[in-house]
Amino acid sequence: MNFKLSDAHAMLQKVAREFAEKEVAPLAAELDLTGEFPRETFEKMAKCGFTGIGTPIEYGGSGADDLAKAVVVTEIARKCAATAATLSIHSIFPSVIMKFGTEEQKAKYLPLCADGGKLSAFALTEPNAGSDAGAVKTMAILEGDEYVLNGTKCFISGGGQAEYLIIFALTDPAKGLKGLSAIIVERGTPGFSIGKIEEKMGIRASETVELIFDNCRVPKENLVGKEGKGFNIAMTALDGARIGVAAQALGIAEEALDEAVKYMKERVQFGKPLTALQGLNWYIAEMATKVEAAKWMVYNAAFLKQSGQPFTKEAAMAKLYASETAMFVTNLSLQIHGGYGYMKDYPLERMLRDAKITEIYEGTSEIHKVVIARAVLG
Amino acid sequence: MKIIVCVKQVPDTNEVRINQETGTLIRDGVPSIINPDDKNAIEGALALKDIHGGHVTVLSMGPPQAKEALKEALAMGADEAVLLSDRAFAGSDTWATSTILAAAIEAIGGYDIIFCGRQAIDGDTAQVGPETAEFLNIPQVTYAKHIKAVGDRVQITRYTEYGDYVIEAKMPLLLTAIKELNEPRFPSVRGIFKAYSTDDVKVWTLDDLKIDMTQIGLKGSPTNVFRSFVPVKEKNSLIIEGQNGKEKAAALINKLTDLKLV
Ligand SMILES: Cc1cc2nc3c(=O)[nH]c(=O)nc-3n(C[C@H](O)[C@H](O)[C@H](O)COP(=O)(O)OP(=O)(O)OC[C@H]3O[C@@H](n4cnc5c(N)ncnc54)[C@H](O)[C@@H]3O)c2cc1C
Numbered sequence: 244m245n246f247k248l249s250d251a252h253a254m255l256q257k258v259a260r261e262f263a264e265k266e267v268a269p270l271a272a273e274l275d276l277t278g279e280f281p282r283e284t285f286e287k288m289a290k291c292g293f294t295g296i297g298t299p300i301e302y303g304g305s306g307a308d309d310l311a312k313a314v315v316v317t318e319i320a321r322k323c324a325a326t327a328a329t330l331s332i333h334s335i336f337p338s339v340i341m342k343f344g345t346e347e348q349k350a351k352y353l354p355l356c357a358d359g360g361k362l363s364a365f366a367l368t369e370p371n372a373g374s375d376a377g378a379v380k381t382m383a384i385l386e387g388d389e390y391v392l393n394g395t396k397c398f399i400s401g402g403g404q405a406e407y408l409i410i411f412a413l414t415d416p417a418k419g420l421k422g423l424s425a426i427i428v429e430r431g432t433p434g435f436s437i438g439k440i441e442e443k444m445g446i447r448a449s450e451t452v453e454l455i456f457d458n459c460r461v462p463k464e465n466l467v468g469k470e471g472k473g474f475n476i477a478m479t480a481l482d483g484a485r486i487g488v489a490a491q492a493l494g495i496a497e498e499a500l501d502e503a504v505k506y507m508k509e510r511v512q513f514g515k516p517l518t519a520l521q522g523l524n525w526y527i528a529e530m531a532t533k534v535e536a537a538k539w540m541v542y543n544a545a546f547l548k549q550s551g552q553p554f555t556k557e558a559a560m561a562k563l564y565a566s567e568t569a570m571f572v573t574n575l576s577l578q579i580h581g582g583y584g585y586m587k588d589y590p591l592e593r594m595l596r597d598a599k600i601t602e603i604y605e606g607t608s609e610i611h612k613v614v615i616a617r618a619v620l621g
Numbered sequence: 622m623k624i625i626v627c628v629k630q631v632p633d634t635n636e637v638r639i640n641q642e643t644g645t646l647i648r649d650g651v652p653s654i655i656n657p658d659d660k661n662a663i664e665g666a667l668a669l670k671d672i673h674g675g676h677v678t679v680l681s682m683g684p685p686q687a688k689e690a691l692k693e694a695l696a697m698g699a700d701e702a703v704l705l706s707d708r709a710f711a712g713s714d715t716w717a718t719s720t721i722l723a724a725a726i727e728a729i730g731g732y733d734i735i736f737c738g739r740q741a742i743d744g745d746t747a748q749v750g751p752e753t754a755e756f757l758n759i760p761q762v763t764y765a766k767h768i769k770a771v772g773d774r775v776q777i778t779r780y781t782e783y784g785d786y787v788i789e790a791k792m793p794l795l796l797t798a799i800k801e802l803n804e805p806r807f808p809s810v811r812g813i814f815k816a817y818s819t820d821d822v823k824v825w826t827l828d829d830l831k832i833d834m835t836q837i838g839l840k841g842s843p844t845n846v847f848r849s850f851v852p853v854k855e856k857n858s859l860i861i862e863g864q865n866g867k868e869k870a871a872a873l874i875n876k877l878t879d880l881k882l883v
Contacts, residue, residue, distance in 0.1 A: 251817035254693065257652075258808050292810035305810035315810075 246539070248314070255311055259318035262291060271323035274448035275593050280404050281326055281448055286360040288330055293319075295357030298337050303354030309483070309545040313490040317541070320494025321501075324597035325448035327494060329362070331487035332400045332449070336363030336409050339425065339480050343468035348427070352407055364405035365484075366396040366454055367477050374610050376411075376477060377420045381456060383412035388463050390414070390426055392456035395438065400604075402452040403437045406430050410454075411477050414470045423473030427465040434459030445596035482555050483548060484605050485562040489541045492565035492601040496537060499569075499576040499594050500530050506580055523579055530572045537565040556618035563611040566601035573598045622675035622770065624666040625729060626699070626736040627722055627753065628659040630683050630690035631743045644849040646743070655690045658738025662798040664805040666736050667698045669770055676700050678729060682710055682721055688822050695816040696808030703729070707826040712839025715748035720837055722749065723756035724830040734775065735795040739764060747797070754795035762788050766801040 248256060266287055274281055288294050296312045298304025305311075312334060320327035337356040340348050355361040372378035381394025392412055402408065408428045415422030428435055438453030468476050504527065507517040517523050540561040547554035577584035577591040584591040602608045632651045640647050655663070666677045679694040681687050682705040691702035705725050713721065726735060735757070737750035747763070754761035766785070767778035770792075779786040780799060808816075827834075835841055861876070863869035877883045 249817070250689075250692075251814050254689075254696065254808070254813050254817070255810060258696075258813065262807055290809075291807045292812075296810055300811060305814075307810050307814050311810065311814075 248310075248542075252310055252314055255307075256314045256318060258291070259293070259315045260321075262287075262293075263318045263322040267319055267326050268322040271326075272587070272590065272593065274323065274325055276447075278447040278450065280401070280450055281323075281329070282404070284326055285329060285333075285362060288319075289358050289360040292358060293330060294333060294360075297334060298341060298353050298357040302341075302349055302357060303359070304337075304357035308549040309486060310542060310549060313486055313493075313541050313545045316487055316490035317494040317497065320491040321498035323448070324491055324495050324594070324600075325446040327491045328446045328449040328600070329401060331484070331491055332365060333363055334487065335365040335480050335484050336407060338483055339365075339409055339467060339476060342479065343425070343472075343476055345464075347464065348467065352427070356407065361406040362401055362404050363407045363409070364399055364401045365480065366399045366402060366408050367411045367481075368396060368398045370395065370397050374607060377423070377474060379411055379413065379423060381410065381412040382416060383410070383414050383424060383426050383461075385414065385463060386460075389460040390463055390465065392426070392428070392434070392459040392461065394456050396454040396456075397439075398441065398451050398604075399454050400449050400451055402454050403440065403450050408454070409467065409480075410456075411473045412456075414466075414473075418471065420474050421471050423477075424470045425467040425473045425476045426461060427467060428456075428459065428461055432459055432461060444599060445593070446600050481605055482558055485558040485611075486541065486544050486548065486554075488601050488605050489537070489544065489558070489561040489565040492562075492569035492598065493534070493537050493541050495594055495598050495601070496530075496534050496565065496569045496572040499573040499591065499598075500527075500534050502589075502591060502594075503527060503530065503572075503576040503579045506576075506583075510581075517579065526575045526579060530575055533564075533568040533571060537561070537568045540564055556615055559606075559611045559614040559618070562601075562606070563608055563615065566598070566608065569598035569601050570595075622669060622673045622734070623678075623732050624669060624675060624734045624736060625678045625680055625726055625732050626659070626662050626666045626694070627749070628663065628679055628681045628690055628694060628738070629656045629741045630654070630681065630687040631656045631741055634742045639851050641851055644851055653686065653689060655693055656738050656741045656743075658740060658742075658798055658800065660738070660805040661800055661802045662736040662738045662796075663694050663697055663699065664803045665765070665768060665796070665798050666734070667806065668803060669734070669768070670698075673770060675733075678703060680722065680725055680729070681705065682713070682718060682725075685824075688824075691822045692816045693808055695821070696812035697806055698809075698812060702822040704822055704824045705826075705830075706824055709827045709834070709838050712842060713837055714842035714844035715744075715746050715752055716844070717837040717842045719749050719752035719756055720841070721830065721832065722753050724832045725825065726753070726757060728825075728830055733792040734770075735759070735793070737795065737797045739797045739799045750795060750797040757793075757795070759793050759795055760790045761795040761797070762790055763797040764799050765796045766799055768796065768802070 292305035295305035296307045300306045316331045383390040383392045410426050413422045414424040434457050436455045438455045441451040510517045544558040544561040573595040630653050633654045638647045677699045678701040679699045680703050740747035762777045764780045765777045766780040769776045777788045861869050861872045
């Protein structure tokens with residue numbers, strides 16, 4: 244047992260930290276105000292190979308492993324949760340193609356997603372299918388050589404900017420869940436349009452949109468895996484993606500803790516820095532302990548996944564715990580900052596708003612408890 | 622084009638504290654980094670390679686842990702790395718260091734350009750580059766802020782506080798880079814994992830070099846440091862008072878004239 248990042252992972256962490264400080268941090272507050280997609284930053288992340296982590300080198304990727312992905316997402320999230328969310332969610336599509344796609348699909352899509360700077364998205368949720376992902380109503384009916392898509396997806400991250408999307412739709416509505424399939428849709432396909440663009444509380448630069456399919460025709464080669472395997476593919480994808488959300492939460496929590504420590508050393512009240520106040524020191528002790536625990540849970544889930552062991556339970560635990568930690572730590576860090584924490588001159592109010600999403604998307608905390616309980620009770 | 626870049630691993634002086642009693646750096650727990658100007662030198666070399674093709678070797682003299690800096694340079698895109706590490710090299714000043722670097726560069730051979738950073742943040746001498754060029758007996762252009770290779774020559778914009786010089790020199794030559802030269806690239810993920818998957822940093826010791834022992838190490842170093850100390854920070858600010866801007870400006874002029882500064 245060796246609780247230490249390898250030299251390569253440590254170097255990657257250092258590089259990602261430098262990248263985040265130089266390329267991500269200066270934009271974070273502005274992106275939060277404008278809600279603009281940081282395309283330039285995304286392209287820079289592609290150049291460094293961050294978007295290609297997990298995609299094998301022969302498909303234009305960076306190689307590397309799940310721990311590398313978690314380390315990078317964490318470092319980016321420290322400075323801008325929205326940018327980290329974009330990176331993390333983008334990586335779902337290539338991982339699905341890698342695992343379930345045909346050789347043609349891999350050759351076509353992986354290089355563009357890995358280091359080609361093309362964004363991708365994952366579209367499962369519908370107005371009536373949130374936690375109950377099996378209630379999807381969007382249809383994809385085979386007509387000749389094409390699937391014809393009809394329906395609406397909602398709350399899709401990056402759906403408006405993504406070049407490629409993986410859509411979960413019923414190819415055989417009579418079979419219900421067993422008729423669900425995964426299909427690739429490319430941006431600009433006739434019959435596919437963007438509906439409502441959501442105004443939201445946090446991760447504002449990660450755009451969340453509605454997707455509308457109105458007789459949208461895609462070639463039947465766009466089917467990923469077999470017909471009827473959609474639910475299985477979606478759940479497998481979300482298993483892995485949970486580690487990404489946990490890493491986002493970890494990054495937010497780490498940064499909020501560091502901000503609290505810095506502020507307590509600087510801020511003087513009653514003639515002494517805040518560090519002289521035991522009540523606040525206890526906050527720091529609790530925050531630091533949770534951050535430490537969350538970190539090892541994230542690393543452990545990533546390690547289990549990349550070494551081919553079962554990881555569903557551990558990934559769910561890491562996501563549940565890290566996201567609760569992000570809420571706990573940003574809330575207390577803001578509290579330690581007093582009135583200043585409530586102001587936009589400091590990053591805490593943004594971080595608190597950003598942290599909240601990690602308890603909701605890619606499965607709510609409650610759903611994660613369902614998953615964990617099922618695994619524990621057997 | 623064959624380029625050799627000399628790099629030094631230094632403590633990150635942003636995080637360094639000084640022992641007020643001994644005047645020495647407290648290095649414990651301070652992260653090591655590639656000397657910032659040297660990073661510009663690496664980028665300069667890689668940018669030339671991007672345009673003209675070729676081969677970039679990074680060369681460092683230092684203790685075994687300086688391998689880290691070389692791995693980072695490999696991850697940025699350098700092709701080959703050589704670490705010069707031997708107890709006999711310890712305590713070398715700029716003369717001894719450039720003697721060793723020049724010997725290693727001769728051993729590598731066949732180079733077109735030697736790149737160094739302007740100066741190291743832990744010593745600030747800016748001597749190693751120029752001295753190395755002297756030992757190699759090749760032209761040197763320091764403070765390069767722009768470079769362009771044309772045929773067998775390099776055009777360099779050399780930055781000085783009096784103005785820029787545009788200089789052309791024939792290869793082989795030695796250049797020292799300043800931060801204005803470029804924006805160093807980030808090492809890529811692929812580069813990082815490649816650099817660590819193989820142990821491709823060559824380590825050379827004294828035995829690998831043709832070198833005059835009397836010119837290196839602590840004994841071969843003509844520089845003696847008698848004492849190092851932290852200058853006492855004095856804050857002698859003077860606030861110029863006056864009714865309005867005009868009055869304050871007049872008072873300022875008087876003061877500067879008194880001090881014979883204008
Ligand atoms: C900013 C943002 C980005 C998103 N991005 C994407 C995306 O890119 N792709 C995508 O497909 N989806 C995306 N989503 C959708 C997200 O995954 C869902 O919102 C989430 O799964 C919850 O579904 P819901 O909103 O319908 O809530 P509901 O499922 O209606 O949940 C309501 C409440 O009931 C609880 N609940 C529901 N079922 C149970 C149960 N069985 N046991 C206990 N409690 C339960 C929930 O935990 C919650 O508290 C995004 C959402 C947001 C807000």
